[in-house]
Amino acid sequence: MVKVLAVADEEVLGYESRLSGLDVDVVLSAGDLPWGYLEQLGDALGVPCGFVPGNHDPATAGGDGPRGWTNLDRSLADLGGLRIAGLGGCVRYKAGPHQHTQAEFASAADRLAAVASSGTVDVVLTHAPPLGLGDEPDGPHVGIQALHPLLAALRPSWHLHGHIHPFGMLKPDRHVGDTVVRNVIPWQVIDVVPRATPVPSPYERG
Numbered sequence: 353m354v355k356v357l358a359v360a361d362e363e364v365l366g367y368e369s370r371l372s373g374l375d376v377d378v379v380l381s382a383g384d385l386p387w388g389y390l391e392q393l394g395d396a397l398g399v400p401c402g403f404v405p406g407n408h409d410p411a412t413a414g415g416d417g418p419r420g421w422t423n424l425d426r427s428l429a430d431l432g433g434l435r436i437a438g439l440g441g442c443v444r445y446k447a448g449p450h451q452h453t454q455a456e457f458a459s460a461a462d463r464l465a466a467v468a469s470s471g472t473v474d475v476v477l478t479h480a481p482p483l484g485l486g487d488e489p490d491g492p493h494v495g496i497q498a499l500h501p502l503l504a505a506l507r508p509s510w511h512l513h514g515h516i517h518p519f520g521m522l523k524p525d526r527h528v529g530d531t532v533v534r535n536v537i538p539w540q541v542i543d544v545v546p547r548a549t550p551v552p553s554p555y556e557r558g
Contacts, residue, residue, distance in 0.1 A: 354433045354544045360514025362538035371396050378432025382514035383479035384408045390418040400431040404440030406479040411449035426460050434474040442480040445491040454497050461498035465505040472547045473506040480515045485526045503528045512536050
């Protein structure tokens with residue numbers, strides 16, 4: 353069992369007291385949080401940390417990002433005993449470094465699925481949710497169409513996202529097959545059972 357602290361979009365007031373005695377194995381951010389806040393979380397917990405950028409985050413070209421955090425945008429990484437695939441940003445509604453068209457997301461999702469095709473994925477981490485699954489009808493909060501085929505291809509146990517602020521309202525989990533889709537704003541502790549990577553077939557061993 354891997355215990356994940358997932359955060360997104362809204363800083364938790366008095367988070368220092370909540371960290372006392374918190375035993376987690378990895379911290380994941382789904383975006384739109386100040387880098388200083390993330391750095392403080394990472395320093396306090398001393399565990400592997402990974403993030404995807406949100407639409408309000410600064411550009412991350414050239415390796416920029418919170419100190420000590422792994423940028424998972426459009427990539428695959430093993431952190432804290434989990435294999436995680438990430439896709440940051442939201443559907444374009446104005447100019448911004450992390451805003452992309454549905455077609456651009458489709459190309460990025462295809463590349464990510466190809467990279468991850470040789471093994472299992474435990475978590476898909478995105479900023480925005482899939483289209484029609486926990487998104488909103490207004491332009492800035494429309495979901496990503498390409499996440500549907502990506503989840504079908506990767507079949508993660510969990511898909512964690514932010515972007516859609518609950519404003520105190522309960523945002524229920526959604527399901528795509530065996531994948532639990534969860535809005536983690538502002539803070540969620542989640543137990544994830546890692547899945548063993550399948551043994552490659554003789555045709556994959558080379």
